[in-house]
Amino acid sequence: MQEYDAGRYDVAVVGAGHAGIEAGLASARLGCSTCVFTINMDWVGNMPCNPSIGGTAKGHLVREIDALGGEMGKAADACFLQSRMLNRGKGPAVHSLRAQIDRREYAGWMKHRLETTPNLDLKQAELIDLRRLDDGNWQVITRLGAVYTCRAVIIATGTFLGGRIFVGEASWEGGPDGMFPAKELSVALKRLGVSLRRFKTGTPARVHRASVDLDQMEAQPGEDPVVPFSFETEHPGPNRVLCHITWTNEQTKQVILDNLHRSPLYGGKIEGIGPRYCPSIEDKIVRFAGKPRHQIFVEPCGLNTEELYLQGMSSSLPEEVQLKFLRTVKGLEHVKIMRTAYAIEYDCVDPLQLRPTLEFLDFPGLYGAGQFNGSSGYEEAAAQGLVAGVNAALKLQGRPPMVLDRASSYIGTLIDDLVTKGCSDPYRMMTSRSEYRLVLRQDNADQRLTPVGRQVGLISDARWQRFQEKQARREQELKRIRSTVIPPTKKVNDLLVSHETSPLVTGVHLDDLLKRPQLNYEVLKPVDTTRPDDLPLDVQELCQVEVKYEGYIRRQQSQIDEMRRLECKLFPEDMDYTAIAGLRLEAQEKLGKIRPRSVGQASRISGVSPADISVLLIWLEQHSRA
Ligand SMILES: Cc1cc2nc3c(=O)[nH]c(=O)nc-3n(C[C@H](O)[C@H](O)[C@H](O)COP(=O)(O)OP(=O)(O)OC[C@H]3O[C@@H](n4cnc5c(N)ncnc54)[C@H](O)[C@@H]3O)c2cc1C
Ligand SMILES: NC(=O)c1ccc[n+]([C@@H]2O[C@H](COP(=O)([O-])OP(=O)(O)OC[C@H]3O[C@@H](n4cnc5c(N)ncnc54)[C@H](O)[C@@H]3O)[C@@H](O)[C@H]2O)c1
Known part of the structure; x- marks a missing residue:
């Protein structure tokens, strides 16, 4: 096939699935000229399995994507058929929103969003090759010979790479939903030196x-x-x-x-x-x-x-x-x-080849996102797409990367798990994967992440103002709850007894009453006479959870502070672990392979012991003094 120069972009995104969509939108919204390539234009944002979004821990991911300025939550709200909050009977950490979605409506909504985003081109073209140029730029090449030169490439190919379908004794090369597989791109990635492996997934009738x-x-x-x-x-x-x-x-x-x-x-x-x-x-x-x-x-x-x-x-x-x-x-x-x-069955990478920004350790400017990185699920894919798109843009603009730590989000936990521990089967997010899940609730995702999205540049002035107003109302209400005294009147005590909790003998603060397991914000309404009547439901819920679980949250916060102390200790880019005296051989090997960004990340690598961490801390201390 004769090649021709088809133009230049800052960022090329290979794939318009859930990862590619968020990657493309983030990069374009941050001002980078971006092209999103897809094998089939009619299946942008396709859900090849259940058209459902959210569910346990996945609902948290969608809220976090939204809090950072991503798209999945808005599209799901626009196209849902049925919505439920799962696990209401359990603690607030595991409440998870789940919605059944109109599949075609969702795909159309997302396609139109890509089509109408400035700085973004959407093209139906199969990419069959990928080259790294000596000047650090990349070229992606379509089956029709079009050569696009780009400064960064994000691979978000889902289950298409080397796809093979199995039904009983029948088996053929194919992509999901009757589409064709992407064979050549697998070969090109291997030629480049990216190591691929085979995962599989399935779907019902x-x-x-x-x-x-x-x-x-x-x-x-x-x-x-x-x-x-x-x-x-x-x-x-x-x-x-x-x-x-x-x-x-x-x-x-x-x-x-x-x-x-x-x-x-x-x-x-x-x-x-x-x-x-x-x-x-x-x-x-x-x-x-x-x-x-x-x-x-x-x-x-x-x-x-x-x-x-x-x-x-x-x-x-x-x-x-x-x-x-x-x-x-x-x-x-x-x-x-x-x-x-x-x-x-499809090709994907071992995510240990990636940095927490989702850039390949060995290939500057090349990023991976979504099922290609070894994960499973629409929400996991979208979360990674957003992180890869943001980081590609930030790097091109010479700005510091966006690395979300484990205590900030499920997104941070997902990416840290992938790039630090790797995965031996398609990685699915679950609340049990987070050691900080009392803090990482779906109700407070905006509080945790909207300031990050704002700093990056994905949150508009109007949205930022609304966010700040909400936070102000939350703080006001918390202050009111903590300073309001409920007197031991007959009305109060009748209410308490009717909810099987002991009556008052002296006045108590409203927050102490809210902490009783039998009571909640709604139940206490008749005796809470200074409560503002225009407080939005989401602010009420936030305040209730923060007050009820205050002790646990405080304890978790001190663990987070401890973790962040190590997370701030960053290694130099060119760190040579073999030159550090006192590090065990196994630790040298693992650290050299994964190349952690911080002491915190190093401490989570299997095979790196607490003694190795002490050696690294001493080395960093001496190094920073020198
Ligand atoms: C059969 C099946 C069952 C699944 N079950 C579920 C489920 O129940 N729930 C769930 O959450 N997840 C399920 N998944 C996984 C889910 O589909 C993925 O996790 C999710 O779609 C991944 O998003 P992605 O953006 O990484 O990739 P995809 O959504 O697969 O998107 C890949 C994109 O890359 C494009 N592409 C690939 N190669 C090239 C190329 N060479 N050139 C140009 N474009 C290219 C494609 O056109 C497509 O736009 C299932 C997947 C399949 C196939
Ligand atoms: N290979 C893949 O990538 C792949 C394949 C299949 C499934 N998945 C993922 O797993 C999920 C499906 O897996 P699963 O079959 O184990 O189920 P699930 O984990 O989503 O369901 C678990 C629980 O969620 C609740 N739930 C599910 N559907 C519900 C509904 N319609 N209404 C109310 N509650 C509901 C139920 O309590 C159910 O027991 C998908 O949403 C997807 O995220 C991924």
Whole structure:
């Protein structure tokens, strides 16, 4: 193919999935001329699996993306079909927003957002090659020979690189949703020296609504009032659909067990490693053999389609086996499959090759984001896209990088886990991955991250002003709660006794009452006479959590202060660990490979001991004096 010079950009983003979208928008919004490339223009922001956003820990990620100035939360608010806050019965740290989304509406919304963003071009073109020039610039080359010269490249290729589909005995080269795979780019990356490996993931069948007996299933309505993802959405729309729940049974299990030898996974055809926390139904049947049944969420894919998604039934068994086991399920006895479930194997990187900015350690100007970095999930991808896009732009502008630490966010935790510990299967965010989860709540994501977004340049003046007003109201209300004395009147004591908590003998501060497990902000309203009546619900919730969990939060904060002490001790870029006397050989090797940014990051590398950390601290102390 004859090549031609097609122009220059500051940043080229390979991919318009969830990572590529956030990367492209962030880079363009920070003033860099940006081109986002996609294999298929009609699938910008495609959700090849469940059209749902959020859920445990993932909802936190969406809130954080929004707080930094990203797009996913706004798009989800504009296109949701049903919304629920999960885990309301548990502590505030694990409350997680989850929404079922209209898939086509979401993809269209995101595409239009890219099309209308200044400094951003969106192009349908498969990139097949990537070159590093001697002057530090990069070139990306399309299948049609167009050569674009760029100062930075962000790879956000999802599950397309070297994609291979598996359904029973059938297997072919392919991307998700019937798209073609990106083969050449894998070869180009390997040629450059990037080491790739194989992961796999899967998706369940989509079935026709008319073939499903929803009356046989448990209906699951959305929650009112709807809580939006974005801190900027003032009036979220209504819930528009019902979801349903049904269950597998002994018969389903038997069909699967009888056909396990036909599974490409159990037959050894798939070599890629699948997501531990999103197992296929055949995996669940084998791994949790004692479990009599598994839950299936039956969820609409959109308003203008009859396709239903069967969450929990991901499979790569042959098509006829899929039909057979689905028809054993209550309500699915006459089900018709519209899209068959499949597994997909793809190339991705070992994220230990990346810095916390998501730039490759060995290839300045080259960044990785999303499923390409070894993660799984739309929200994980979007979070990384935002971080890669911001950091590519900051570097080109000669500004300090945006590195979010573990105590600032789930985004920081996700990236630190990836680049410090690596991952041996597709990485999924969970609240248990954060040691600071009482502080990293979805309700306070703006408090934690909007100042960072503002500093970077992604938060407008108007939004910043609204944020500051909200913080002022929060502080005012906290002050009022802490200084208000509730007297031991009959009305107060009747209320306390009716909520099974002891009456007062003297006046007590409102915050002390709020700390009682039987009470909350809403319950105390009738006796809290100085409460402002125009306080927004989100400010009320913030104040309640901060007061109720004050002691725990304070304790966690002191752990954070300790952690940050080490996080501020940065290593020089050209650090030679082999020259540091006293470091054990294993530590020298691991540190040399991962090249941590700070002593804090070094302390989390497996194989680096507390004694090694002491040696590093002494070395830094001497080095900074010299
Ligand atoms: C079958 C399946 C099941 C999944 N199940 C779920 C699920 O239930 N829930 C969930 O959260 N996640 C699921 N995932 C993962 C989810 O799709 C990804 O985590 C998420 O989409 C990753 O976003 P991304 O931006 O990294 O990549 P993608 O969304 O895959 O986007 C990749 C982009 O790169 C472009 N591209 C690739 N190569 C090139 C090239 N050479 N040139 C130009 N453009 C290129 C593509 O056109 C596309 O725009 C599943 C994925 C698949 C395929
Ligand atoms: N390979 C991948 O990348 C891949 C593949 C499959 C799934 N996933 C991820 O895993 C998630 C699905 O995984 P899963 O099947 O383990 O389920 P999940 O982890 O999302 O569901 C766990 C819990 O969430 C709640 N929940 C789920 N759907 C709900 C609904 N419609 N209404 C109310 N509550 C609901 C339920 O309490 C359920 O038990 C996706 O959202 C995606 O993030 C990723």
